[in-house]
Amino acid sequence: xxxxxxxxxxxxxxxxxxxxxxxxxxxxxxxxxxxxxxxxxxxxxxxxxxxxxxxxxxxxxxxxxxxxxxxxxxxxxxxxxxxxxxxxxxxxxxxxxxxxxxxxxxxxxxxxxxxxxxxxxxxxxxxxxxxxxxxxxxxxxxxxxxxxxxxxxxxxxxxxxxxxxxxxxxxxxxxxxxxxxxxxxxxxxxxxxxxxxxxxxxxxxxxxxxxxxxxxxxxxxxxxxxxxxxxxxxxxxxxxxxxxxxxxxxxxxxxxxxxxxxxxxxxxxxxxxxxxxxxxxxx
Amino acid sequence: xxxxxxxxxxxxxxxxxxxxxxxxxxxxxxxxxxxxxxxxxxxxxxxxxxxxxxxxxxxxxxxxxxxxxxxxxxxxxxxxxxxxxxxxxxxxxxxxxxxxxxxxxxxxxxxxxxxxxxxxxxxxxxxxxxxxxxxxxxxxxxxxxxxxxxxxxxxxxxxxxxxxxxxxxxxxxxxxxxxxxxxxxxxxxxxxxxxxxxxxxxxxxxxxxxxxxxxxxxxxxxxxxxxxx
Numbered sequence: 001x002x003x004x005x006x007x008x009x010x011x012x013x014x015x016x017x018x019x020x021x022x023x024x025x026x027x028x029x030x031x032x033x034x035x036x037x038x039x040x041x042x043x044x045x046x047x048x049x050x051x052x053x054x055x056x057x058x059x060x061x062x063x064x065x066x067x068x069x070x071x072x073x074x075x076x077x078x079x080x081x082x083x084x085x086x087x088x089x090x091x092x093x094x095x096x097x098x099x100x101x102x103x104x105x106x107x108x109x110x111x112x113x114x115x116x117x118x119x120x121x122x123x124x125x126x127x128x129x130x131x132x133x134x135x136x137x138x139x140x141x142x143x144x145x146x147x148x149x150x151x152x153x154x155x156x157x158x159x160x161x162x163x164x165x166x167x168x169x170x171x172x173x174x175x176x177x178x179x180x181x182x183x184x185x186x187x188x189x190x191x192x193x194x195x196x197x198x199x200x201x202x203x204x205x206x207x208x209x210x211x212x213x214x215x216x217x218x219x220x221x222x223x224x225x226x227x228x229x230x231x232x233x234x235x236x237x238x239x240x241x242x243x244x245x246x247x248x249x250x251x252x253x254x255x256x257x258x259x260x261x262x263x264x265x266x267x268x269x270x271x272x273x274x275x276x277x278x279x280x281x282x283x
Numbered sequence: 284x285x286x287x288x289x290x291x292x293x294x295x296x297x298x299x300x301x302x303x304x305x306x307x308x309x310x311x312x313x314x315x316x317x318x319x320x321x322x323x324x325x326x327x328x329x330x331x332x333x334x335x336x337x338x339x340x341x342x343x344x345x346x347x348x349x350x351x352x353x354x355x356x357x358x359x360x361x362x363x364x365x366x367x368x369x370x371x372x373x374x375x376x377x378x379x380x381x382x383x384x385x386x387x388x389x390x391x392x393x394x395x396x397x398x399x400x401x402x403x404x405x406x407x408x409x410x411x412x413x414x415x416x417x418x419x420x421x422x423x424x425x426x427x428x429x430x431x432x433x434x435x436x437x438x439x440x441x442x443x444x445x446x447x448x449x450x451x452x453x454x455x456x457x458x459x460x461x462x463x464x465x466x467x468x469x470x471x472x473x474x475x476x477x478x479x480x481x482x483x484x485x486x487x488x489x490x491x492x493x494x495x496x497x498x499x500x501x502x503x504x505x506x507x508x509x510x511x512x
Contacts, residue, residue, distance in 0.1 A: 201317075201318065203317065203347075203348070229321070229348045229349035229352065230348050231348050231379070231411075232348075232382075232386070232411070233382075233410070233411045233414075233454065236454055236457070237454070240453070240494075240496045243495075243496045243499060244494075244495045244496050268499065268502060268503055268506065272499055272503075273503060276499065276500055276503050279457065279500075280461050283386070283389070283414055283415060283418040283457070283458045283461055
């Protein structure tokens with residue numbers, strides 16, 4: 001890490017305070033500490049232990065419980081410790097929609113294949129069941145997060161269940177399905193659906209599509225990323241995703257990222273220099 | 284892009300009539316949708332009228348990236364005449380607007396913005412502002428300064444660019460490398476010691492940076508510079 005020390009001392013918490021606050025009786029201190037350890041990638045064993053305990057936090061103040069669990073679930077997704085997988089799977093059946101959403105997202109990031117079946121179960125009923133909950137601003141399940149996680153986990157066994165969601169009337173869900181389908185099949189029609197989103201009228205959806213095409217390394221989107229109307233910081237981050245993707249190194253399979261990234265002497269590819277030229281134009 | 288453009292920018296053509304400007308500003312006020320707003324800012328930018336600068340600066344605050352891009356393009360087209368108004372109106376509170384304004388100054392490359400760019404490249408809390416500024420330091424039109432002033436100013440700029448290569452945010456390091464490449468490509472930057480410091484930074488980053496994209500960008504810079512005669 002670059003300047004890890006400087007970064008930590010620049011913040012209001014010390015590492016010791018953050019670890020102590022993860023077990024505080026005060027939900028607001030725990031809430032901030034959970035965000036903090038995720039933000040600064042503090043993946044110490046005692047931090048993971050405290051976060052996993054925090055997932056089960058049930059304090060007196062009913063109001064603070066679910067927000068804390070969401071923040072804890074998000075932090076665990078960033079800390080890359082597989083011990084968090086099973087506790088997060090348990091949260092996929094939380095009564096709180098946003099806890100389920102955070103758990104699904106983090107499971108996608110952590111990459112444990114045992115999460116695939118529990119995630120698939122949340123798709124039960126298919127697109128017909130994926131409707132808005134009366135009186136709530138959300139659907140029955142956090143479908144976009146579930147679909148994205150299945151894509152991240154390489155769940156090719158669930159392609160048949162995911163595919164219908166590409167036609168979901170809610171664009172956010174449809175794009176989540178397209179992203180997963182591209183990851184699972186490599187079929188360009190799904191990548192192109194995300195490129196369309198980059199050209200759409202809704203800024204929030206354009207921002208989400210930037211994140212998606214960067215994450216899946218859809219190289220054909222480079223020009224569309226450059227041209228989309230969004231903040232340059234988001235466009236740069238999206239292009240960074242393409243630049244770092246194994247496909248930009250001329251690897252068709254995309255399986256050997258670690259080995260290739262360690263190879264300092266391999267020649268820059270034309271795709272890589274094109275992406276960097278685009279990035280330079282956004283600084 | 285500014286890597287290859289070190290020529291002196293020409294000023295804008297004669298402004299259109301005030302009635303025309305008033306019409307464009309009214310259209311901006313009346314724009315009811317995000318898309319209409321982008322169109323109105325584009326029209327205002329296309330007028331290439333220095334009197335439009337305050338309105339273009341306002342457009343950086345709309346939280347509408349399409350409008351901001353159009354406004355930045357308008358400011359950059361106006362060039363030198365826009366530098367003082369941009370610096371006078373730069374937003375101390377809205378860091379998004381500040382990043383767009385810094386980008387405009389970087390693209391214009393006018394050395395009068397040097398003090399401001401030095402300050403924000405090193406001190407702004409917003410990564411997008413540091414990113415634009417450090418890139419702009421490298422892209423400055425150094426040839427507009429006298430040799431003596433240039434020497435002093437380059438002594439100030441190089442340590443800031445070297446430091447930015449270790450910024451906690453990858454995007455600032457990326458901006459620093461692009462800025463360093465531009466600086467080393469400029470025909471007026473021939474101080475051997477300063478050049479060596481910058482080459483050392485590029486070489487170090489190309490091997491040691493935690494982000495693959497940054498290692499790639501510094502290798503790209505080194506390869507491009509080795510091809511420069």
